[in-house]
Amino acid sequence: xxxxxxxxxxxxxxxxxxxxxxxxxxxxxxxxxxxxxxxxxxxxxxxxxxxxxxxxxxxxxxxxxxxxxxxxxxxxxxxxxxxxxxxxxxxxxxxxxxxxxxxxxxxxxxxxxxxxxxxxxxxx
Numbered sequence: 078x079x080x081x082x083x084x085x086x087x088x089x090x091x092x093x094x095x096x097x098x099x100x101x102x103x104x105x106x107x108x109x110x111x112x113x114x115x116x117x118x119x120x121x122x123x124x125x126x127x128x129x130x131x132x133x134x135x136x137x138x139x140x141x142x143x144x145x146x147x148x149x150x151x152x153x154x155x156x157x158x159x160x161x162x163x164x165x166x167x168x169x170x171x172x173x174x175x176x177x178x179x180x181x182x183x184x185x186x187x188x189x190x191x192x193x194x195x196x197x198x199x200x201x
Contacts, residue, residue, distance in 0.1 A: 079114060087111035117158050 079085040088111050091097035097110040109116065118126040152172060159168035 084111050088113060112162070120158055 080089065088098075091110050094110075098113075156165065156168035156172055159171065
């Protein structure tokens with residue numbers, strides 16, 4: 078998803094430019110033209126990449142985790158990373174769009190699984 082998204086494209090186009098991505102600098106001191114995976118997922122030098130992830134560890138769990146206290150904390154932390162470069166509204170709107178995409182993907186996954194299950198029952 079990163080590679081085909083706006084941030085990934087900016088990285089792919091500029092990654093060899095030393096003025097755009099100076100790999101000799103520590104991540105915290107870097108002023109990159111766009112965020113790398115590490116910028117968002119290893120912010121502050123943390124090596125736990127899930128720390129700044131939303132709780133989309135699996136398609137089935139995304140909805141179940143909404144009531145957990147960690148859900149709001151992780152969402153707020155996720156949005157705070159976007160706030161480094163974007164407005165708070167931008168981050169919240171994109172997080173909402175992500176929620177809708179995950180919900181749609183979950184429905185499509187279940188529909189697809191049902192088709193495969195029916196085919197198996199039919200001996201295909």
